[in-house]
Amino acid sequence: MTRNQIDYTSLDEWRRDRGITIIQLSEVARDKGVKVAPRTIGEAFRFGLPLHGRVMLAWRDAFGWTNEEMLWLCMNGPQVKLN
Numbered sequence: 001m002t003r004n005q006i007d008y009t010s011l012d013e014w015r016r017d018r019g020i021t022i023i024q025l026s027e028v029a030r031d032k033g034v035k036v037a038p039r040t041i042g043e044a045f046r047f048g049l050p051l052h053g054r055v056m057l058a059w060r061d062a063f064g065w066t067n068e069e070m071l072w073l074c075m076n077g078p079q080v081k082l083n
Contacts, residue, residue, distance in 0.1 A: 005048025011073040012045055025059065032058035 015025065022045070026038040034054045044051050051074065060070040071077030 006044070006050055006074075007048065007076050008045045008074070010079070014073055028062045029055050029058040032062055034058040 015021075022041050023038045025041055026036055029036045034052070034057075036052070036055050041051065041055075043049060056070055056074045059065070059074070060067070065073070066080075068077065068080045072080050
């Protein structure tokens with residue numbers, strides 16, 4: 001993994017534990033007004049590519065994450081205990 005890649009392992013584990021598919025993540029973002037294709041999310045997970053901030057904010061609002069949880073799950077932030 002290069003320095004510019006993002007490690008989505010925490011987010012991937014979080015969604016798998018809850019039975020959420022990548023397609024559902026895309027639908028959640030679209031329900032919040034953010035257009036993102038499942039392929040875009042899948043490629044971000046697979047290759048460590050950054051996702052648009054609006055996608056992460058949509059997930060934060062939809063799933064009730066705190067800002068700290070969003071940073072940990074989506075941006076390699078320090079680990080926090082999830083609510």
